[in-house]
Amino acid sequence: MSAESTAVEPGWLPATPDWFLDALQRWDASGRQSNRGHAYLVSSEEAAEANLFNRVLAAALLCSDAESKEPCGDCKGCRAYRQGAHGDLMILEREEGKRAIGIEQVRSATRFLQQTALYGVRKILLVQEADLMTPAAANSLLKTLEEPSGSSLLLLSTSAAWRLPPTVRSRCQALRLPKASPESAAVWLAEQSGWPANEVDKALRMTDGNPVSALDKASRDAMYFSGALEESFSALLGSAATHIGVPEAWSRAEPEVLLERLLPFIETHCRRADSHYLRHEGISWMLLHHCVAELQGRIKRGATPGSDILAAEVYRLCRSREHEEFPRVSRDFLANIGRLGVGG
Numbered sequence: 288m289s290a291e292s293t294a295v296e297p298g299w300l301p302a303t304p305d306w307f308l309d310a311l312q313r314w315d316a317s318g319r320q321s322n323r324g325h326a327y328l329v330s331s332e333e334a335a336e337a338n339l340f341n342r343v344l345a346a347a348l349l350c351s352d353a354e355s356k357e358p359c360g361d362c363k364g365c366r367a368y369r370q371g372a373h374g375d376l377m378i379l380e381r382e383e384g385k386r387a388i389g390i391e392q393v394r395s396a397t398r399f400l401q402q403t404a405l406y407g408v409r410k411i412l413l414v415q416e417a418d419l420m421t422p423a424a425a426n427s428l429l430k431t432l433e434e435p436s437g438s439s440l441l442l443l444s445t446s447a448a449w450r451l452p453p454t455v456r457s458r459c460q461a462l463r464l465p466k467a468s469p470e471s472a473a474v475w476l477a478e479q480s481g482w483p484a485n486e487v488d489k490a491l492r493m494t495d496g497n498p499v500s501a502l503d504k505a506s507r508d509a510m511y512f513s514g515a516l517e518e519s520f521s522a523l524l525g526s527a528a529t530h531i532g533v534p535e536a537w538s539r540a541e542p543e544v545l546l547e548r549l550l551p552f553i554e555t556h557c558r559r560a561d562s563h564y565l566r567h568e569g570i571s572w573m574l575l576h577h578c579v580a581e582l583q584g585r586i587k588r589g590a591t592p593g594s595d596i597l598a599a600e601v602y603r604l605c606r607s608r609e610h611e612e613f614p615r616v617s618r619d620f621l622a623n624i625g626r627l628g629v630g631g
């Protein structure tokens with residue numbers, strides 16, 4: 288993507304969460320009292336939530352139906368927003384594969400704000416996860432924050448306001464979003480996702496009670512991914528294990544993540560097998576746990592094995608757990624852990 292493009296994510300918005308209402312009312316009040324600023328910093332526990340708030344606010348401002356509190360979804364402004372093609376809106380966010388929002392992106396945004404509003408009202412810039420701006424990028428935004436051109440509006444979002452330079456923070460009015468109550472979170476997520484109650488509960492547990500993150504695609508992918516890992520553990524190490532080959536999810540996972548998820552699974556089996564008549568079974572689980580934990584410890588101390596070879600070796604180890612040769616296999620595993628690029 289070129290730094291010049293005004294990329295806006297296509298798609299419409301979920302229903303406005305009810306825990307946004309307080310902040311939206313404060314926003315409305317600032318308009319009525321004519322002390323509305325031109326730069327706001329919206330902060331929330333989760334970035335996805337603050338990002339959504341800014342998008343809701345921008346869509347409402349770009350809607351030409353001035354009567355309606357929420358964007359109507361139907362007017363020229365809403366249709367353009369929906370198609371990701373509203374010429375008066377620019378969304379600045381970290382580009383794929385980059386770690387930060389760079390100075391070129393901010394410069395391009397500054398040029399965008401200097402142009403005349405196409406719909407004649409105002410130009411809006413969203414800086415999503417503003418704390419990801421490099422110091423130089425943040426610096427180059429200062430002038431615009433101080434003296435914005437025309438009637439432009441800057442909406443910055445963050446889940447880590449402390450990471451922003453004080454010079455940026457002091458030029459913005461602050462809007463802090465509260466955390467959703469468990470009830471609101473469950474109701475909203477169920478309505479937006481259409482998932483059954485158990486899926487909603489699971490999604491909320493995995494996102495620490497943040498329904499917007501749970502609905503957010505990236506988080507959802509992570510969730511499904513983790514589901515795929517869990518399934519592979521059951522298939523490989525469960526009671527009716529059949530040969531499955533190195534599961535795809537194992538090679539895709541970072542070694543740390545794979546081991547971090549695998550260990551509790553093995554621990555559960557250790558506990559289950561811990562009674563005298565399952566003695567042999569218990570020993571093999573504990574041995575497996577010892578090997579995986581040792582490998583994890585080496586990685587934590589700085590070893591960086593490739594995920595493919597690590598997945599293959601751990602798979603081989605897990606496969607042989609029920610085999611009578613397992614004590615030897617596990618001894619070899621520990622002795623040869625260096626082969627994995629995990630020496631020391």
Ligand SMILES: [Zn+2]
Binds near residue numbers: 349350358359360366
């Ligand atoms: Zn509209």
